Amino acid sequence: MLRDLLAAEGVKVVLNARNAAALDELADTLPDAVVVAGDITDPLLPGQLVDTALKRWGQVDIVVGNAGGPPTGSALDVDDKQILAAMNSNLLASVRLARAAVPHMREQRWGRVCFIASASVRQPNDFGQVVAFLCSEQARFINGIALGVDGGAVTGLL
Numbered sequence: 001m002l003r004d005l006l007a008a009e010g011v012k013v014v015l016n017a018r019n020a021a022a023l024d025e026l027a028d029t030l031p032d033a034v035v036v037a038g039d040i041t042d043p044l045l046p047g048q049l050v051d052t053a054l055k056r057w058g059q060v061d062i063v064v065g066n067a068g069g070p071p072t073g074s075a076l077d078v079d080d081k082q083i084l085a086a087m088n089s090n091l092l093a094s095v096r097l098a099r100a101a102v103p104h105m106r107e108q109r110w111g112r113v114c115f116i117a118s119a120s121v122r123q124p125n126d127f128g129q130v131v132a133f134l135c136s137e138q139a140r141f142i143n144g145i146a147l148g149v150d151g152g153a154v155t156g157l158l
Contacts, residue, residue, distance in 0.1 A: 005132040014053050041088045046096040062135045063101045065094045066116040090117050
């Protein structure tokens with residue numbers, strides 16, 4: 001999993017999810033992890049996550065956003081409320097998180113922002129090695145891409 005790969009690299013993490021008990025259990029498996037329970041659609045939470053990292057370690061280097069989307073199904077089966085909820089948790093929350101983190105990354109002249117949007121938010125795949133690479137120094141010249149990492153599940157062209 002991504003958290004294991006980043007922890008192996010010595011990355012200190014601020015974990016966020018709505019389920020505080022599950023977060024606490026996860027944090028127990030990671031060295032020096034900090035837990036901030038809450039719903040990422042709360043407009044204040046992205047700033048709180050960044051502030052937590054800054055207070056704890058004095059910097060924020062990597063942001064990985066990974067929120068769920070609408071339920072699977074055809075466009076005719078998904079209602080407006082479900083679509084708006086997905087846009088809020090994926091798009092708007094991601095923009096808020098980037099707004100909170102990027103100024104600090106610019107100031108320190110280093111940082112990585114990676115957002116995951118796919119079925120893997122519910123069923124993780126071996127999707128963590130790619131994120132760990134993209135957040136590494138080896139990927140310093142990669143930017144502004146949408147990278148499909150699905151083992152060939154999507155057969156159409158982007």
